[in-house]
Amino acid sequence: MEVEISRRKFLQGTVAMTVVGGAVGSSLLAHEGGESALRESVTTKTSTGEAEEVPFLCGICVNKCAGFARVEEGKVTKLNPNPYFPKSRNMLCPRGNAGIQTTYDPDRLKYPMIRIGKRGEGKFKRVTWEEAYEAILNGTKDFKGLAQIIDEEKDNRSTIGYCNGEGLSKEGFEDLVGKKIGTPNYVDEVSICLETAGAGFFATIGAYPEIDPEHADYMIIAGANRAEAIITPDTQDIFKQTKGRGMKTICIDPRFTNTAAKSDKWLPVNPGTDLAYMLAMTYVVFNENLQNEAFMKKHGTGYEEYKQHILAHKYTPEWAEPICGIPAKEIYAMAREFMNAERPIFYPGRRSVFSPNDYQYRRAIAIFQALSGNLDQKGGYIYGNPIMLPPEFVNAPIYDQAQERFDTEGIAFPTIKSGSWIVFRNMILEGKNPYPVRVMMMRKHNPMMSVPNSAKTRELLMKMDLNVMIDILPSDTAMFADVILPEASYLERTSPVKSYGWLEPSIVQRRAAIKPLFETKEPEVIYKELAEKLAKPLFEISKKYDKDLQEQIKQRGEEKVFKEDGYDLADAWEMPVHEKNKEVVEKVFGEKAWETLNEKGVYYPHMEEYHKQLSPNDFQYYPKSKRFYSTQGDKLKVTCKYDHLATKGIDAMPTWHDEWKFSVPEGKFRLITGRHAQFTQSGTTNNAMLRDLIPTNFVWINKRKAEEMGIAFGDMVEVKSEVGTVQLQAYPTEKIAPNQTFMLHGFGSESKGMEMAYGNGANDAVLIKDDIEPTFGAAVMHSTNVEIRRV
């Protein structure tokens, strides 16, 4: 059967999950009232009859909130929050609630498919799982298979590149392609997300900490939009304290976000210049001797040098004001208020890398927080005591012919594990790779929309001999696949048990609420079956080229080597996930713990004793006396000066360089990106419920500027950068500066397989230049200037 992914064909295969009646009945509205009438009738009223409540972990974003799925007659009708999980605090956000619509999305990938048209054209045919695995191994007349490619590359497994999105089954895919099949060429969301934030804090204070807003009395939240980019439990905890209710909150952000609206003060900052006010605040502290000197003397390394460095550079607020745009008096006030507060928190933040100095900015924040002494204690940064699960052992073969990863150009400290998406891609396109990269194995990742400069990503995908995609929706990237394997969504699968939380730690398990729909399979089943398919034939290739292997076989016999040295690729998935979870949890925490975990989705020691409902809305997870507020003691170390950095030309102490000054040529706008609470990147772009809340993305233009340009609300405008051009509707607003513009990330899909997402809004990845920051090669998101004109 020939299947072209088009809306009609996809709908034909749809089981009657959406009540089509509603959609047909409103078809007239669809014409008159616009697109919002699409798929009106997708919800199911919960019944008062029998239902099963299955503990699940939300997978619609990174937070992994816990919930109970209400299952009526085999269908999930409602997702409710789980009151046992300390991290998610008995809540599901709008996206969490709308997760049902992802599982029952009529556009879902329903069965394995093989490309039959040209690459990227979107023509596929439906095949069996066996046929799909066979196509990955041996190819079809349209594309080469793994066996041929690896043979041609003489068993250099590094010819395979692979990428992967965040989630509980992420490690399994890394095990399969990285450890088992044996390539180091891995890229994931880290280098297009928060790499420098985590690394900056870790290098400076030894952790990317949690915070304790409950006991804090002052917070500066800069470049983090917790009201819209929800992070649990920070979002829940912070906004109960703001607006004159215990925790004075200063929001620093170029845009007036919902977080700004919920703060006590909003200070707009020039994009990419945060380091300037950070240094200036530090200057004020040192100049006025406001710091906790005893604390720093005890825990700081290079502290005196840092003090001299800051004072000597004269990073005064007056110096910073013209750079960052924040008035000097506000910088003075923040520095003084912060240091005078009992329990101040400079929010560690969690977001993409916006500027090339982000790593130093994070270091400066961490040191600034340390200057208050409010580390590792109530109301401050929390190190806590996470529950450790035993590490999983994967018997990884050693491939002699495999080569090292190469994506290091322009990077001081290349990360071995997840590399740099941009450098990896660009070096291949520029022919700077020392050996051919011919395969992309991809899972739950949509680089066409997430990695800056989509045109280059397209070029990379077109260049490959084989692209494999495992996902739940026909994303823009899936359109470039040769083989598509449909995965079960998070409501249809049990996932490996996971540990969360430091202050109030727990372990959680996602249990499948329903069986996989259509012909989809749980990721771990796919890994196992694919591994089984590939193991022997790939082993044969290794035998041909791998001298060490030949030697081993000679010594120990082929069967033994195959089994013992990990060439039996499927041995990592011998046990189904649920059984494996049981084994691990029972072994470490006992049978009772497993029962609790399996029934409630959550477990932590003394849970029965500690967990209490305090009011209709409030739960106690740990009594305060049992929470892990202070765990570090003398171990606490604040690295003000990090000499190791200087060995690769990175500043050992946060230092300002004038090349980071913010400037936008006349008539242009600096493009900044961000989030709304109802949307998780491109993954939710086809979710009917969320589309109802945010029908499309708009480009923000300062109201007065828009008026000057003759642009009104809803006018179609063209946005053009040096790497791409898009069109979308305009949103004139005073919430942004006249020389800046914002658009919500994740729209503008070009995949016709997704009825609601296709052609809706604009994809910011098309516009954003592929700039990297110098430390790890992480993508810099806010360095692109654009032109805007009415069309």
Place this chain on the structure above:
Amino acid sequence: MARYGMALDYKNCINCKACEVACKEENGVLLGADKHRIWVGVKEVEGQWPNLDIVSNTFVPSQCQHCEDAPCQEVCPTHATYYDENHVVRVNSDKCILCSYCMNACPYDARYVDDRTMTVDKCTFCSDTRLARGETTTACQNTCPTKVRTFGDLDDPESEISILLKTRDHFSLKSHLGTNPKLFYLT
């Protein structure tokens, strides 16, 4: 037999709209711009960048106020709108003739037309879903990330909502209309 009301600690609201989605999923509400039972109202921020008036930008979750003296109930020609045994303002869709008078009479824009039954629909405090199953919270309260909402029995002096209303200042929307709303905004 109870007298249900809801207190909203509305300053906690971050305008995430989890309540709106939970309501739709729980009660099988249709999608579409006009079809919500509950919503979060946003007052556009005043001022010009960078001098924006931070207090002008408020988020106000709203819905049917379950008035003690509900104009929608008064104007209904067929008693399709009624107070149930828990003082919840409900619509009997079998009796509703869709004259839309209630939609015009409700001062809170809390009513809309459900296209499946072609009758007027509105917030039920989850009476026919969650409460009918013996649960004690509405979908919107239960899911709220910042725990804006407290639902409960106003006649029970020990209930959380009664205690809240006795101990915290609060106001009602359009109270001058004499509708006596049972939604209370805590300040």
Place this chain on the structure above:
Amino acid sequence: MSIKEFITSIPVNKVGIKDILKFEKSPTNLLVAALTLLFLAFFVIGVGIYLVHGHHAYGVTRQHPWGLLIAVYIFFVVSSTGLCIVGSLGDVFGFKDYEMISKRAIFGSIVTILGGFAVIAFEIGHPVRMLIYNILSPGMRSAIWWMGTLYGIYLTFMIIEFIFLLKHDMKNARIFGLIGLLVGLAAHSNLGGVFGFLNSRTISNGVFYPTYFILTAFITGIYIAFIMMGFRYKLRFPDNAKVMLTNLALIQALLLAILMFFETWKMLTGIYGGMPGRADVAEHILTTWPFWAEVIFGMLIPFLVALLTKGKNHVMMFWASLIGMVGIFFMRYDLVHDTQLKPLQMMKTREYMLPPEWVHYFPSSTEMMISLGGLGIVVLLYYVGTKVFNLDADAH
């Protein structure tokens, strides 16, 4: 007398389809006939679309649930009440000069209210259910219940009155006419009450609409009286008609003066003091063209014609009345639309929208077709009536 005998003794002309199709083929008549047929076809198409798509076929929304069909319903029932008042002048109150129009006006009141019912049946979502639950579970505090119920009774009395008029039983006609008139006035002021009771709609709330409805009904009745008489006599009025029409024109001038006085004070009190929800709406209304269509066509032009000709130029009054009816249509449309102009929820509910301002409404093609269809039904019924019944005054 048995009911059967009573009914068979009603004087009707024995007419067949052929007689009905027979009329003078003047250009005006042909145009009216063609338009009527077109409107009836519209009605069938409009109702067909409505039956398939329900209210989606209309331009109504959550913020503007009442649309053109409500306005047209009001237009027809106001016409009916007005004709009832005009008809009552002769046979209820005994003013001899007006007896010549009584039967015609009472018949007109019947066909216009039937036209109104035909339209509202497709605006009310469940008209059959309404008939059932109006009786089984009456909402006695609802102005719509009273309005609907009283109009039902009113229609019954109008039909009975009309029959007695046909039978030239003036005593019974007077009794039923009086009751019908009182019920009609009650029903009609309740229709005003439907709007007047809306606490939340400050612009409409209060005493204005219930009283203004009676006043404008009378005005409408006189406009239609001119139109009916104009068609009846092809604008060549006999002397007895001239006496009546002159009187009616002068009454009309007085009524219009009162209406304009009312309207002026309504707008003045509306704007004065700047009360939110009322002053802003009133000011906004002044900037909308349908309001000025209402004032100019519905009031000013007919008033000036009546005044300047001292009511004696009946042909001009005929044309002024036609213009007046256009104005009356806008009056009905404005009252429905203006009531709903200001959103009751003024906050944004989505990031990417403009803050709610004035509620926008424009009738859909389906609504327009059904509305014109209502007019077609009224004209057809009236035309058939002129064939079946003797609508002229009986010779004494």
